[in-house]
Amino acid sequence: MTISQLPLQFDFSLRRHNTFGIDASAHAYLPVTSLAILQALRSDAHASHLPRLVLGGGSNLVLTQDFPGLVLHMCNRGREIVGEDDDAVYVRAAAGENWHELVLWTLEQGLAGLENLSLIPGSVGAAPIQNIGAYGIELQERFHALTAIDMESGEILSLDRNACAFAYRDSVFKHSLRDRAVVLDVTFALPKRWQPDLRYADVAQELDARKLAQPSARDISAAVIAIRTRKLPDPALIGNAGSFFKNPIVTAAQRAALLAQHPQLVNYQQADGSFKLAAGWLIDQCGWKGKNLGAAGVYEKQALVLVNRGGASGQDVVRLAQAVQADVMARFGVGLEPEPIFI
Numbered sequence: 572m573t574i575s576q577l578p579l580q581f582d583f584s585l586r587r588h589n590t591f592g593i594d595a596s597a598h599a600y601l602p603v604t605s606l607a608i609l610q611a612l613r614s615d616a617h618a619s620h621l622p623r624l625v626l627g628g629g630s631n632l633v634l635t636q637d638f639p640g641l642v643l644h645m646c647n648r649g650r651e652i653v654g655e656d657d658d659a660v661y662v663r664a665a666a667g668e669n670w671h672e673l674v675l676w677t678l679e680q681g682l683a684g685l686e687n688l689s690l691i692p693g694s695v696g697a698a699p700i701q702n703i704g705a706y707g708i709e710l711q712e713r714f715h716a717l718t719a720i721d722m723e724s725g726e727i728l729s730l731d732r733n734a735c736a737f738a739y740r741d742s743v744f745k746h747s748l749r750d751r752a753v754v755l756d757v758t759f760a761l762p763k764r765w766q767p768d769l770r771y772a773d774v775a776q777e778l779d780a781r782k783l784a785q786p787s788a789r790d791i792s793a794a795v796i797a798i799r800t801r802k803l804p805d806p807a808l809i810g811n812a813g814s815f816f817k818n819p820i821v822t823a824a825q826r827a828a829l830l831a832q833h834p835q836l837v838n839y840q841q842a843d844g845s846f847k848l849a850a851g852w853l854i855d856q857c858g859w860k861g862k863n864l865g866a867a868g869v870y871e872k873q874a875l876v877l878v879n880r881g882g883a884s885g886q887d888v889v890r891l892a893q894a895v896q897a898d899v900m901a902r903f904g905v906g907l908e909p910e911p912i913f914i
């Protein structure tokens with residue numbers, strides 16, 4: 572395959588390819604349906620030197636300007652059960668598969684384990700990038716391995732959980748493999764001895780309300796879908812990228828000092844003795860909930876979510892994010908780190 576055979580498009584609008592609905596364009600755009608396409612790109616002297624943006628569902632991005640390079644839109648498909656042992660059933664899915672559809676498909680196969688992660692937007696290939704998490708579970712707890720191509724060396728990488736260096740909304744793909752690795756497929760280990768994970772109070776309450784004392788994985792998925800639908804704006808109706816800031820982690824001493832001044836501080840102890848603060852609560856206390864700055868705003872039902880009020884540019888979102896960060900820093904002395912990637 573040579574580059575002239577690839578379905579490249581130029582001056583391509585990304586408005587429908589980012590859930591913020593920001594109107595930016597890409598110099599060049601290519602749907603990637605196979606590894607061979609990426610290998611053809613690598614062997615082309617011009618294309619291999621263009622700036623690259625790997626794109627899944629565009630649900631964790633802020634496009635701050637037109638992208639001057641090549642957008643590689645992961646569109647490869649496929650999902651299958653690839654094996655089992657005493658502990659787990661192994662499921663492999665291509666990077667271009669939709670995450671939520673994969674979750675539903677595993678449940679239809681009678682496989683539990685991904686239910687708490689229902690309805691997270693985006694693709695399978697992006698899920699390891701920030702180690703997606705919701706309702707008490709992180710991707711790393713169900714992750715087995717992934718395949719990626721290193722676009723610099725051309726090497727095909729097989730990475731296990733350790734190699735991915737997962738942490739809270741973080742992985743090796745945000746550090747040494749940033750702008751290098753393109754994830755091709757991900758394999759999950761779904762536990763045979765499954766226990767419902769009801770650590771998160773909202774989920775337990777929703778199941779109580781449904782009078783489900785011994786919920787199945789499908790019951791939990793339905794509960795999570797109901798909670799998320801109530802709490803989070805649907806990107807098809809209101810542009811957004813989900814939680815805009817990570818929940819900041821502070822030391823026990825910092826938490827004690829904050830609690831002395833703000834007795835209502837919402838915080839959760841972590842396994843290592845540090846404390847996670849609820850970023851949404853901090854933002855709410857600064858009076859931002861429901862407020863706008865230009866065409867960007869803070870969602871009225873959840874202060875952690877920044878939204879496009881209509882026609883917002885990436886710069887509008889950046890200005891609002893900076894104003895929120897400055898107010899939280901001034902009031903609490905706590906820095907908020909954005910969760911989405913700024914392009």
Ligand SMILES: Cc1cc2nc3c(=O)[nH]c(=O)nc-3n(C[C@H](O)[C@H](O)[C@H](O)COP(=O)(O)OP(=O)(O)OC[C@H]3O[C@@H](n4cnc5c(N)ncnc54)[C@H](O)[C@@H]3O)c2cc1C
Pocket residue numbers: 590624625626627628629630631632645666691692693694695696697698700701702703704705744752753754755803804805806811812813814912
């Ligand atoms: C309403 C809403 C709710 C959300 N809720 C949650 C939540 O509960 N928990 C959570 O963790 N996240 C949440 N998110 C964020 C988002 O859904 C996840 O981060 C998701 O994994 C992003 O997938 P994507 O395919 O849209 O990635 P994109 O936005 O397309 O890309 C995100 C990053 O991953 C890179 N990338 C994408 N695919 C690949 C690949 N195949 N190989 C290498 N790099 C790649 C991109 O270059 C970019 O840096 C939410 C977003 C929205 C809009």
